[in-house]
Structures are given as structure tokens and as C-alpha cells.
Amino acid sequence: MKAKIKQELIISLIQDDLIHAKLVYGMIDLGLRTDGYFMDLSNTIITLMGFTGIQNEEAFMHYLDRQKQVKYIDISTGSRAIQTLAYDIYCELQKHDTYEEQ
Numbered sequence: 334m335k336a337k338i339k340q341e342l343i344i345s346l347i348q349d350d351l352i353h354a355k356l357v358y359g360m361i362d363l364g365l366r367t368d369g370y371f372m373d374l375s376n377t378i379i380t381l382m383g384f385t386g387i388q389n390e391e392a393f394m395h396y397l398d399r400q401k402q403v404k405y406i407d408i409s410t411g412s413r414a415i416q417t418l419a420y421d422i423y424c425e426l427q428k429h430d431t432y433e434e435q
Contacts, residue, residue: 340423343381348412348419350374351403355415358404375400382426392429396422 334342350372357370375396384392399422406414 339381343378344419344423346374346378346381347422348415350378351400351415351419352408352412354400355403355406355408358401379426384426388429392426395429396426399425 353372353374357367360367360370375393379389379393379396382392399418402418403415406418408415
């Protein structure tokens, strides 16, 4: 898979995961049970980015921490803020990957 296409695919998956997480966090705020509603896209994203071993765990924890920011995004005006957050998360994970290899 070409690098640019892979990057776009991963960012799209991150964005989809953020939108879904926003819905789940909203359900939690309403007091609804969310058992089993979280998708496992985060693991797919981390795997596609090539993280392994302890690096995988660290990247996964960083991803989950950043994902929580979606709770504070107002999506009623469009998805630009979520797109930006998805891109930022991708770039941070890329930096994390480069840093860990050194």
C-alpha cells in the first residue's frame, strides 16, 4: 500500500473512531449503559501504524488519552475540529514511533 494512501486511511479510521467515541461519551453523560459499544478501531489503527511490543502499549495509551478530547468538541458546526484532532493524533503517533526507534 502506498504511504500516502495508508496515511489517509489511518487518519480516516481515527476520525471514525473519534466520532463513535463522541457518541459513546454522550451516552455515558446521559447515564446510559455503554457496555460493548466501544469499537476496537484503536487497536486496528495502532497495528496499521506498525507498533509492536511495549511501543504498542505506549502508543495505545497515548491514543486513548488523546481520544478523550473529543468529548469537548462541538460537532454541530461541522466535522472540521474532529478532522483536525484525527490528524494531530496521527502526527503525534508518528513522532512517537520515530522517537522510540532512536
